[in-house]
Amino acid sequence: MIEKLHAAALGKTIVIAGLGGLGGYAAAELARYSLDSLILVDADTFEPSNMDRQLFCSTCTIGKSKALSTAQALAKFSSAKIVPIEENLSFANGSLLKDADLLLDCTDSVKSKLELEALATFYGIPMVHAAINNLYGQCTVIFPNDNVLEKVYGKKERSTLPTLSFVPAMLASIQVAEALKTLAGMPTLRHKLLILDTINNDLRILNIKV
Amino acid sequence: MIKVEFFGLYRLDLGVAEMTVEAASVKEVFEIIEKQYGKYTAEELKNSIVLVNGINFLKLKKSRTKLQKGDTVFIMSPASGG
Numbered sequence: 001m002i003e004k005l006h007a008a009a010l011g012k013t014i015v016i017a018g019l020g021g022l023g024g025y026a027a028a029e030l031a032r033y034s035l036d037s038l039i040l041v042d043a044d045t046f047e048p049s050n051m052d053r054q055l056f057c058s059t060c061t062i063g064k065s066k067a068l069s070t071a072q073a074l075a076k077f078s079s080a081k082i083v084p085i086e087e088n089l090s091f092a093n094g095s096l097l098k099d100a101d102l103l104l105d106c107t108d109s110v111k112s113k114l115e116l117e118a119l120a121t122f123y124g125i126p127m128v129h130a131a132i133n134n135l136y137g138q139c140t141v142i143f144p145n146d147n148v149l150e151k152v153y154g155k156k157e158r159s160t161l162p163t164l165s166f167v168p169a170m171l172a173s174i175q176v177a178e179a180l181k182t183l184a185g186m187p188t189l190r191h192k193l194l195i196l197d198t199i200n201n202d203l204r205i206l207n208i209k210v
Numbered sequence: 211m212i213k214v215e216f217f218g219l220y221r222l223d224l225g226v227a228e229m230t231v232e233a234a235s236v237k238e239v240f241e242i243i244e245k246q247y248g249k250y251t252a253e254e255l256k257n258s259i260v261l262v263n264g265i266n267f268l269k270l271k272k273s274r275t276k277l278q279k280g281d282t283v284f285i286m287s288p289a290s291g292g
Contacts, residue, residue: 018292108292133289154268158288195217209264
């Protein structure tokens, strides 16, 4: 099984949209596989308030580009080509997905998540979605034309509460596992929504009707 | 009986994972939760993500969605942070 997952990553290109809590941890894990390229997309810079949970936020990177800082850190140990893009992924620069095999949604708003889902459908690639709020989070795998996120969120923007470091770390690990399983053609969370409650150690998988 | 399960903030805040209620609509479920726990009003619960047998109630008749014996209602708070 381990060999199969390693092989699935070999030579692939993965795009990570959003390099905050989820994206930082996910990038650190994915950079350890034999990918061809890992494309890191985020227009933001690190702020002091990110220090509590964002892996690559440090006194040295505050005020600096998240994409660039993360890429510099990953280049120290990754064999993949690390490509930082200091923009947010949207329809305007969606061609970044042209040669990608998979997209990781690590963004922080319903609007951007819905846009990424539409973009992944347009470019015909799967997307692994994750989101966190307070002390819980969710993850699912979306294939082109599944249109899952509107079924989950509706179209309404949702406010979020502060979180702690272990929540994005745990959800990002689940997200990476789902990404590798998706590339390997194994069963995933497609059509299902995983919800992890870190306080009660409760992990539930809900069926989402499509 | 209708099985109601809570996820996210509702589960953390109410301290309850699930309950079983007699209700003919989602609106009645909201009213029962308001009466029993007092932390969220039926009006506030309309803003939650509600899945009736796995389908978002926004795709059905929202809080007017009718319920039948054996239906399952998930009441979730949204996670959209990164």
